[in-house]
Amino acid sequence: MGKILEVRMPKYPECWDSCGNCRTGEVFVQSVLVCAGETVKFDDTLIVLETGKVALDIPCPHSGTVVEMKVDEGEPIDQGELIALVEVD
Template identity: 60%
Template sequence: MSGPIEVRMPKYPECWESCGNCAQGDVFVLELLVQAGDTLARDDNILTLETGKVALDIPCPYAGTVREVFVCEGDVLAEGALLLTLDPS
């Protein structure tokens, strides 16, 4: 039996480093779209990020049931930050 799957903040787009225009300011959670107990399909959106210039939906790379959410609206996120854990479906 496998344990929970960790879903982490993906790598920011490379263009953010070269241009930097879209990623001005802190990258924070604008809207949290899931909560513990929700069932997700692969690619369902889990949160919306705000970068100061753009809003960006972050999809879930796995299917499963949300066990625990580790971020809140307004949280500033870094690459690799733990977003949630899933029980695989």
């Protein structure tokens, strides 16, 4: 059995607070692209965010097997929130 790592929402770009062109209102999960049991590679997209003006892919920082997704479509999400648990070798 491998090590289970947390995948968390990365920090929002600083420009979202300064100019606000890419982000209007709440940021939420538009799509969840993987589910528990699926194998993912480094940089595979786990979820897609909706920021009000743009959609943003959130990639997996590890290769491994998804143990559990911790977010659902339509939910608001903030930086630092837990997205998934991934088992790596």
